[in-house]
Amino acid sequence: MSDEYNNTNEEMENGSLNENQNENKETRQEPGEIPTPENPCYARSYKKEEAGSDDMKIEEPKMEEQKQEEKKEYQPYQFSAPNQPQQPKKKKQSSGLAKKLGMTAAVAAVFGLVAGGVFLGVNYVGNEVVRPEKVQIDNTPVTDGKTVEGADAINNIETTGNTVADVAKNVMPSIVAITGISIQEIPNYFGFGVQAQTVPSSGSGIIVGQNDEELLIATNNHVVADTESITVCFTNQDGTAASTGENNLEDTAATDENSTDLEAGTAVEAQIKGTDADNDLAVIAVKIADIPADVLSQIKVATIGSSDDMIIGEQVVAIGNALGYGQSVTSGYVSALNKRVSSDNIDSTFIQTDAAINPGNSGGALLNMKGELVGINSSKIASNEVEGMGFAIPISRAEPILDNLMSKKTRSKVEDENKAAYLGITCKNVTAEASQMYNMPTGVFVDSVVEDGPAEEAGIQAGDIIRKIDGTSISTNEGLIEQLQYYEAGEEIDFVVSRANGGEYKEETITVELGAKKDAPSTSGNPILGNR
Incomplete structure (x- = not known):
C-alpha cells in the first residue's frame, strides 16, 4: 500500500504541476479574491480570465482533503512528534557587542596606520629635510621673494651658514683666560690679630685692539678690581691654551719676573689700563714684547659687531673661562633686549640670553652667528627657582667706553712708599x-x-x-x-x-x-x- 500511495501522490502532484505550467503558458494567473471564511488564505485558487474547460480547473482544497484522508489510513505506521508552537527567533544579544568591538578594532587599526605614517614622516623630515648642520637665515624679504643684494642687504638679517662649531673655531683665538691674585686679610686662627693670604680668581677677556707696544683686552671691572697681579693665558683655535710650556695659571700668578712659565708663554703678566665701575667694564694691556712669537702668531683681534641690530630669538654663542678650567663654548638664544637689572650698586640694561654663563665667564664674549662680538658676558641670576638667565653688556653701549679706556696711559701700581x-x-x-x-x-x-x-x-x-x-x-x-x-x-x-x-x-x-x-x-x- 505504501508504494501505491507514493505513486498516486506523485502522479497527482505531477499532474497538478503540469496543468499549472500549461495554464501559465496560456495566460498570466492572478490571485483570487480576498480570503473569506469560505475561502481561507491557505486555500489558493486561480481562475482564468477567459472561460475554458472545466477539466482544466483544479481545486486545491479538495486535493488537500484527499491527502489528509489517505494519511489517516497509514497513521499507525508513522511516528509523529507533537508539534511545538513556533517561537519567534531571538536576536543574539552578543551580535551588537561584537559589531561594536569590530568597529572599534577597525578604527584602532586605521588610527595606528595613520599615526605610524605621520611618525615616519616626521622622522623623515627631521632627519632628511631639516638637517641641523647649518643655521641659515634667509636674507630675502618675505613680501616679494626677490634676493636683496648690495647695500640693501644691510637692513636684513644676513645669511651666514655658520654653525656653533664654525663660530667657536674662528673666534677662540680672540678669547683669553684671566687670573687675578688678590690679598685678603682673615682673622688669625689663634685669635691674635689678622693674617694675609692670597686668593686667586678667574675670569675671561676679549682681545679688542692693539697698538705699537700693547695688546688690549676688554673684560669686566669686577674681574680685575682689587687685584694685586693679573696674568693672561691665550687660546688656540681648538680651545686649548696657546703655550710653549705647561699651563698652570695658579703657579704663574706670582709677580716673579724669572717665572719659567711666564717665559714659556703659558701666562703673560698684564696691567690695568682703565676701568669703569659704573658700567662694569675694564681694559687691561699686555706688552707685545712679553708674548712669545709662536703664541702671538696664533691670536687675533675680535671683530666688533652691533648689538643694536639684534632681535629676540636670534641664536648666540658664549665663550669664556668657565670655573677657571679653560675656555668652553655654550650656545642659546637672545631671550630679551634692554633688560634692566640692578646688581652691586649698578643699575643698567643688558642682553638676556639662555646660553649658559657660569662663574669665570665674566668678561667673555657673546657672539652672533657671524662670529661678531655683540656683548660682554657679565652676570647671571643664580637661584633654585631660576634657570637660563644670563646677562651681557651690549657692545653698542660698551664700545665708546672701551675706546676711552684704551686711550688711557697704562699704569702700574706704585710700589715705592716715598712716591705713593x-x-x-x-x-x-x-x-x-x-x-x-x-x-x-x-x-x-x-x-x-x-x-x-x-x-x-x-x-x-x-x-x-x-x-x-x-x-x-x-x-x-x-x-x-x-x-x-x-x-x-x-x-x-x-x-x-x-x-x-x-x-x-x-x-x-x-x-x-x-x-x-x-x-x-x-x-x-x-x-x-x-x-x-
Whole structure:
C-alpha cells in the first residue's frame, strides 16, 4: 500500500504541476479574491480570465482533503512528534557587542596606520629635510621673494651658514683666560690679630685692539678690581691654551719676573689700563714684547659687531673661562633686549640670553652667528627657582667706553712708599637704594676733608659726591682707593664731583694735585686719608 500511495501522490502532484505550467503558458494567473471564511488564505485558487474547460480547473482544497484522508489510513505506521508552537527567533544579544568591538578594532587599526605614517614622516623630515648642520637665515624679504643684494642687504638679517662649531673655531683665538691674585686679610686662627693670604680668581677677556707696544683686552671691572697681579693665558683655535710650556695659571700668578712659565708663554703678566665701575667694564694691556712669537702668531683681534641690530630669538654663542678650567663654548638664544637689572650698586640694561654663563665667564664674549662680538658676558641670576638667565653688556653701549679706556696711559701700581699719593678725605658709599631714596647720584660721598689736605686745597667739600677720577667712573670707596694706587704724589688729576646746589646736584670738574702719603697725618690708614 505504501508504494501505491507514493505513486498516486506523485502522479497527482505531477499532474497538478503540469496543468499549472500549461495554464501559465496560456495566460498570466492572478490571485483570487480576498480570503473569506469560505475561502481561507491557505486555500489558493486561480481562475482564468477567459472561460475554458472545466477539466482544466483544479481545486486545491479538495486535493488537500484527499491527502489528509489517505494519511489517516497509514497513521499507525508513522511516528509523529507533537508539534511545538513556533517561537519567534531571538536576536543574539552578543551580535551588537561584537559589531561594536569590530568597529572599534577597525578604527584602532586605521588610527595606528595613520599615526605610524605621520611618525615616519616626521622622522623623515627631521632627519632628511631639516638637517641641523647649518643655521641659515634667509636674507630675502618675505613680501616679494626677490634676493636683496648690495647695500640693501644691510637692513636684513644676513645669511651666514655658520654653525656653533664654525663660530667657536674662528673666534677662540680672540678669547683669553684671566687670573687675578688678590690679598685678603682673615682673622688669625689663634685669635691674635689678622693674617694675609692670597686668593686667586678667574675670569675671561676679549682681545679688542692693539697698538705699537700693547695688546688690549676688554673684560669686566669686577674681574680685575682689587687685584694685586693679573696674568693672561691665550687660546688656540681648538680651545686649548696657546703655550710653549705647561699651563698652570695658579703657579704663574706670582709677580716673579724669572717665572719659567711666564717665559714659556703659558701666562703673560698684564696691567690695568682703565676701568669703569659704573658700567662694569675694564681694559687691561699686555706688552707685545712679553708674548712669545709662536703664541702671538696664533691670536687675533675680535671683530666688533652691533648689538643694536639684534632681535629676540636670534641664536648666540658664549665663550669664556668657565670655573677657571679653560675656555668652553655654550650656545642659546637672545631671550630679551634692554633688560634692566640692578646688581652691586649698578643699575643698567643688558642682553638676556639662555646660553649658559657660569662663574669665570665674566668678561667673555657673546657672539652672533657671524662670529661678531655683540656683548660682554657679565652676570647671571643664580637661584633654585631660576634657570637660563644670563646677562651681557651690549657692545653698542660698551664700545665708546672701551675706546676711552684704551686711550688711557697704562699704569702700574706704585710700589715705592716715598712716591705713593693720598687725597685727604673720609668717605662712604652712595648705594643704589640710597640714591633712589634721597634722589642723589651714585658715587663716593665725601663725609669730611682733612684740613690743609690736597682735597681741601683743591676745593673739594664735605657733601660732594665723587663720580670720576681721571675719566674713570667711581662708585665705591674701594674703587677710589684702588685707582689712587696707580698715581704718584705730585701728579695732577681731574675729579668729577656732583655738588648740591638749590636742591639739585650739578657736576663740576676739580683738578687735584695729590699729596705725598709720607707727609699725611699719622692716623691715616689708606690712600684716601694717607698712610696705610
